[in-house]
Amino acid sequence: PCNLRKIYLLHIKLHERMDFSPQGDLDALVVVLLNNRQLPGSFSTVYLRFLYSFIFKYYNVIDKYQIMSKVFKLGITSDNNKKIKEVKTIEVLANKGVVGDRYFDNYNDPYCQLSLIESENIDYYNIKYNLNIRYLDFRRNIITKGVRLNDLVGKKFFIGDSHVEGIDLCRPCRHLAETLNQDNIIKEFLRRGGLRCQILSSSIIKIGDLIRVI
DSSP, X not given: OOOHHHHHHHHHHHHHHHTOOOOTHHHHHHHHHHTTOOOOTHHHHHHHHHHHHHHHHHHHHHHHHTTTOEEEEEEEOSSTTSOOEEESEEEEETTTEETTSTTOOTTOOXXXXXXXXXXHHHHHHHHHTTOOOOGGGGOOSEEXXXXXXXXXXXOEEEETTEEEEXXXXXXXXXXXXHHXXXXXXXXXXXXXSOEEEEEOSOEEEETTOBEEEO
């Protein structure tokens, strides 16, 4: 049987080199990997053919129309030392933050208002180190799917009906590394740790909301 972990890591290398976000059928592959299941050896050839054709045939279309760029999970906590609570919706107020979150403030710094991270980067870390850390344990408000957050620094975009602007990368801190008991977190997430956003308009953000770049 083939080692799907190696195949997926090959995909991640292509993902980084080509600025490509995993979509659709690749999510199913992640589930297989996390369950440590293996398929017949012939699958490697079939998958690699699919992977290359998928990237070259659909990359431009996905990039142009932002297909599948969406909110995957949401979380808040009222205290920085408490576990992030998964929720179905969050309320964001312009220039204040996420209602009920530990960083909410009436005169808030744009760096502290809203944080996002890519689910694909967490999948990569879990697979590389054979772990199963929950998405929300990375302590961001929004877990995304199908969007390259690093490309949104300095850009305005919509999360559902909420207008936001990417301010800076959300780099990992020592507190996160200690909370997860993972010495590799800072190194691995230096440029994969997500995005800090300023909230430009108040709204309710829901799981499944589309992320649309202006």
